[in-house]
Amino acid sequence: MRHLAALLAAVLAAASIPLALALAVVAPPAHAWENGLARTPPMGWNQWNAFGCNVTDALVRATADRFVATGLRDAGYSYVNIDDCWMTRNRDAAGNLVPDPVKFPAGIRAVADYVHARGLKLGIYSSAGTQTCAGFPASLNNEQRDANLFASWGVDYLKYDNCNNQGVPAQTRYTRMRDAIIATGRPMVYSITEWGQNQPWNWAQPVGNLWRTTGDITDSYGSMLSIYRINVPLAQFAAPGAWNDPDMLEVGNGGMTDTEYRTHFTLWSMMAAPLLIGTDLRTASPSTLAILGNRDVIAIDQDARGVQAREVRSAGGLHVLSRPLAGGDFAVALFNETGSTATITTNPAETGLPGATSYRLFDVWSKAVSTTTGTISASVPAHGTVAFRVTPGTQAGPPPGTSFVSDLPWQASTNGWGPAERDRSNGEQPAGDGRPLSIGGVGYAKGIGAHAASTIDVFLAGRCSTFTADVGVDAETGTNGTVTFSVLGDGTTLTSTGIRRGGQAAQRISVDITGRTTLRLTVGNGGDNINFDHADWANPQITCST
Missing domain, CATH: 2.60.120.1060 (NPCBM/NEW2 domain)
Known part of the structure; x- marks a missing residue:
């Protein structure tokens, strides 16, 4: 670890992460929680980025319908997730959470049934505190009661936040809810949303299926870039069933250009991140749907090998990422964070590709196909990313x-x-x-x-x-x-x-x-x-x- 402190200081300075906390990334990944879920990163939708507290039964049903109509369900998106503000301000006389009767007049079970009938799954939200981030009742010290309720409604995914946590250690709080979920007998993807404050990559693998590594994303290139910088060094902690989560997608919300949104979507996919849409699918533009529905990029994110890309070079705002894929292919991304077009060039040795007589390069955005004997290069626009699926050609084997x-x-x-x-x-x-x-x-x-x-x-x-x-x-x-x-x-x-x-x-x-x-x-x-x-x-x- 001679150079680890200097490395993390440089990488994390832009994200305002204290070095003393960052050094915890050297701890080993634990064995993943083998609940059989999230063997590839979860894909779906969440209302928060576009709607905040304004979630309703009608919105959730309409989003499920749009998943089907736009082909997003068939592209792999399956979770329709309800975030904060779905409940009333008080529990009922029996101590249970109560769906807001105005927002969800038929209750959550009816919404779950509607979503399930369309071949999709329903997610819900609570916090590992006494109140949610918006001030509604949450699940600290009510873990089993609430998990039982969610299971009775047919919930398939729990996003569990970190607000109002009363200073109880994070690992204690999140493990309690894991145990409560197990006790219900209902499979639920479990999303640990403690914002990376307690370095969950060190302890969350046996606790949940994914863990937030950062604070909340906002719809700006700067926010997306700062989150990328925090998440990309954590590649060694990701594995099937246990994923680094750099927060939800902002694609389509209007704060970035389409070039920047393509970069956002590509980098998240290279990093094996959950792909949770955060825009209004009822009004999404054709360009937004084209980005979210790019199956060649999705295939990288959902690759069964489950290896998060590593940043093999970062200098002067130009980045090279490489990710080995199942079946012998590699994904190689060339990312230009600067404000001017730049040529980025790499080669098999740098990216970890096997030696071969030639390589087939498939551009996952332009769909262009080319062949190279080694050099991988592209002119990359400002804030843009060019990504290739690379297939090695004939391999000769060692000499006699x-x-x-x-x-x-x-x-x-x-x-x-x-x-x-x-x-x-x-x-x-x-x-x-x-x-x-x-x-x-x-x-x-x-x-x-x-x-x-x-x-x-x-x-x-x-x-x-x-x-x-x-x-x-x-x-x-x-x-x-x-x-x-x-x-x-x-x-x-x-x-x-x-x-x-x-x-x-x-x-x-x-x-x-x-x-x-x-x-x-x-x-x-x-x-x-x-x-x-x-x-x-x-x-x-x-x-x-x-």
């Missing part, structure tokens, strides 16, 4: 004989901090910032410097027989750091080490990889956290035939 893995092309790589480094230790920031590899006082000229949690995939073409390496925690961490190493062939674990600690000598591993098509090298966090987890694959070699 014995080769260092650090000299070979990689199909894909993920890393806890910074990129996995070739022949250097992991420096946690841009490529090339590491040091010579060293384990237990022994230096190595060749190898891979990784940081838990990490994966590296290498295409073998079924022609290789043996993988060997010396593995351990890099000496630059002293006696700090605990990691595990695993070698997989075509998804099957072939060998795993026990926990390796800082200061220990390297452990030699040798693995039979005969007949395997893909080799995966994996580093885990040793069961505690990822602090100082600089993991070296020293002298990693494979032996292959012709």
Whole structure:
């Protein structure tokens, strides 16, 4: 973590996040709450951004109808979510929340039935406090009563806010409602909306399905950009069923240009964010519907692999993001935050693409198709984003004989901090910032410097027989750091080490990889956290035939 403080200070200064709080992102992601829901980021609608407190039965029903009529339901949007202000100012004599009889004259159950009949799902709102943000009764100390009520109405999604929380620790409050939801027996997506104040990425994976990482978005380019800057460094904490939530979409509300809205929608999709529409779909323009309904962009957001894009370069207001997708494709986005058109260029090595003879580039907005031998480049308008779905062409596999893995092309790589480094230790920031590899006082000229949690995939073409390496925690961490190493062939674990600690000598591993098509090298966090987890694959070699 040599450079982590400086990195976070720079990234988070614009968002006014105290560095002391930001440093908590180094804690490990916990195991996700396996309730079977939100295996891809939730998609739907919420009234708040466009209507505030002005929610009614008629609005919710009309929105459900527009989902069907515009094709948004078939594009993947499924949740019609009611936000604050749906209830009366007081509970009834039995202590239950009461739907406002003017706004919801037939109650919430009738609205849920209407939404369900159209193949959609209903969401509702409360707060982990004594009152909601608008001053209505909320669920602190009434968790089971309210969860039972929501379940009886057929609710499928709960947005749980953070107002008027009485100083009760966030993890305590949000865990109580999780337990209450479980006790109802009704599946509900659970949205933890505590604005990132208590770094929920550190603890919310076993508690909810998504967690807000920031304060509320507003309909401006500046707001969208500041939220992007806070959310994008948190990629390692996202996983199927557990998502970073940079807040709802503002697309169509009028405060940004269509170019900026396309950027908003693209960046959220690259970051595997929930896509919750926040505009009036009854009056949405064709351009708004075209943005929200772009199925090629939605496919990136909803990719089953569930890996949030990493920002592999950010300099001078020009950004490159890369996201590995299921099936071997990648999504690569070139984002220009500046006020002038700029050319942004990247390449397979920077974006983690596997080595290949060529790459097919599909522009997910213009739909243009092109081919490149490596360079990925575009002229990007001010505040704009160009995004490609990249398909690698023929992969030749390793040459015959014995080769260092650090000299070979990689199909894909993920890393806890910074990129996995070739022949250097992991420096946690841009490529090339590491040091010579060293384990237990022994230096190595060749190898891979990784940081838990990490994966590296290498295409073998079924022609290789043996993988060997010396593995351990890099000496630059002293006696700090605990990691595990695993070698997989075509998804099957072939060998795993026990926990390796800082200061220990390297452990030699040798693995039979005969007949395997893909080799995966994996580093885990040793069961505690990822602090100082600089993991070296020293002298990693494979032996292959012709």
